[in-house]
Amino acid sequence: MEKGMELPVLLITQGVLFPEAKIKVPIRSKNNLAMLDRFVLNRSIASKTLILVAYRTESEKKVYDVGTVAMIEQVSCFTSSTFTQYTLHIVGVSRAKILDYALPVSRVKQIYSSGEVTEEKELKLYEVVQEFARSLSRDESTTLSNAMRHMIPERHVDEVVDLVASFIPRLPYEKQLEFLATVDVPTRVEAVVEWCAKHLESNPARPVRTSSPPKGITFHDLRENGKRRGRMIHNDNEEQQNPIERLAAKLEAANLPDDVRERIFEDLNRVKSSGGNGQESSMLLSYLEFVADLPWSTTTKDDVDIKKARQLLDDSHEGMENVKKRVLEYIAVRSLRDDGTGKAMAGPILCFAGPPGVGKTSVARAIAQSLGRKFERISLGGIRDEADIRGHRRTYVGAMPGRLLQAIRRSKTRNPVILLDEVDKLFAGVHGSPSAALLEVLDPEQNGAFMDQKS
Numbered sequence: 001m002e003k004g005m006e007l008p009v010l011l012i013t014q015g016v017l018f019p020e021a022k023i024k025v026p027i028r029s030k031n032n033l034a035m036l037d038r039f040v041l042n043r044s045i046a047s048k049t050l051i052l053v054a055y056r057t058e059s060e061k062k063v064y065d066v067g068t069v070a071m072i073e074q075v076s077c078f079t080s081s082t083f084t085q086y087t088l089h090i091v092g093v094s095r096a097k098i099l100d101y102a103l104p105v106s107r108v109k110q111i112y113s114s115g116e117v118t119e120e121k122e123l124k125l126y127e128v129v130q131e132f133a134r135s136l137s138r139d140e141s142t143t144l145s146n147a148m149r150h151m152i153p154e155r156h157v158d159e160v161v162d163l164v165a166s167f168i169p170r171l172p173y174e175k176q177l178e179f180l181a182t183v184d185v186p187t188r189v190e191a192v193v194e195w196c197a198k199h200l201e202s203n204p205a206r207p208v209r210t211s212s213p214p215k216g217i218t219f220h221d222l223r224e225n226g227k228r229r230g231r232m233i234h235n236d237n238e239e240q241q242n243p244i245e246r247l248a249a250k251l252e253a254a255n256l257p258d259d260v261r262e263r264i265f266e267d268l269n270r271v272k273s274s275g276g277n278g279q280e281s282s283m284l285l286s287y288l289e290f291v292a293d294l295p296w297s298t299t300t301k302d303d304v305d306i307k308k309a310r311q312l313l314d315d316s317h318e319g320m321e322n323v324k325k326r327v328l329e330y331i332a333v334r335s336l337r338d339d340g341t342g343k344a345m346a347g348p349i350l351c352f353a354g355p356p357g358v359g360k361t362s363v364a365r366a367i368a369q370s371l372g373r374k375f376e377r378i379s380l381g382g383i384r385d386e387a388d389i390r391g392h393r394r395t396y397v398g399a400m401p402g403r404l405l406q407a408i409r410r411s412k413t414r415n416p417v418i419l420l421d422e423v424d425k426l427f428a429g430v431h432g433s434p435s436a437a438l439l440e441v442l443d444p445e446q447n448g449a450f451m452d453q454k455s
Helices: 030-040 121-134 138-154 158-164 171-180 185-201 219-239 242-253 260-272 279-293 306-316 319-341 360-371 403-411 436-444
Strands: 005-012 024-028 051-055 066-079 083-099 103-109 377-378 415-419
Touching: 005 030, 005 083, 024 030, 030 051, 030 066, 030 083, 051 083, 051 103, 051 171, 066 103, 066 171, 121 158, 121 185, 158 185, 219 415, 242 260, 242 279, 260 279, 306 319, 319 360, 360 377, 360 415, 377 403, 403 415
Parallel strands: 005 051, 377 415
Antiparallel strands: 005 103, 024 083, 051 066, 066 083, 083 103
């Protein structure tokens, strides 16, 4: 039996991922969701995971015998009140022959390119591709040109043709699969040149400049020019590292606790060592920016005045003497506790129950005003995802902290008065029970150890 490696399978029926190309794949089918849950989401770092992208041909109702070994760069997650949509951002690594197809794991063997391309055909390819890039939209043209800028100096013709093929619009699915199965580089070069030429013929309205290199310019000159441009890009990237230094200064000024500081600066050093490039660095930068924005040492000094508190409650509410009395008792006890022992009283949790419109929110706001603190309201009505309380894991693209940390960041102080509104309208969904997560927040014995997953 021929040896190979085993990889989890992502099965798609539209589009083909070529090596060096990048695509986004929405995860909808039952098999792909099971693969995502078992092999990607359960990993501590979802990115850098290798998978096999297999292709199903609807005409023959079978899986094509050549696939693509791909690496996951990002896992994006969009959550609404009714569903969650995951999208994989993947980049092609190499071709692969499927030796033993099965779900969720298949055995494959990587396929390597073969064949040499003459310098004449190579130069013709670059001329056609340059014209083709100028016929694309501005974003696509920039992406293609920047990628080729690093490939041409090293004469990686096989990578260039794979990348260009991924940009050719309206290429039939069968031809894409045939191109993927072709290991001979000269054959792939001829196919790409032909497809680019047909595309240019069918797009006469776009300004396309056709010119040949001036006489006396050799391929060696073109390659050296590409190397010089690559060095210029490297220097530009070094100049753009100032934001990392500014972030380090913000973290220094944040007065982080010792245990947090050690872990945060380890992550910052990882970003510096990578130069701020790559998906992991982007995720860490977003996380560190959030940490730097939190009010670690900023507090609002209490200005407790019972008479002022009574006046605020009387001005904003008529009647409700029992409620006012209980609120004033809390403020008075807090004042006595602070003055008598010098130790701050642990933040209590007050529960206001009643029909809409009786003044629950305004009473909470009056408490904040009487204490001289910032006030933040969090509406929990209709929440179905536990991540709204605990936050998303920071490995996800666009990961957000929980609503509690968001409220603290908005208030710019570590001791605001936070109102959790519409607690009775929480729902248990397929992504956990937010009411169970909220119990840890509200229980005085547990909330001291509450941790947001974003952190």
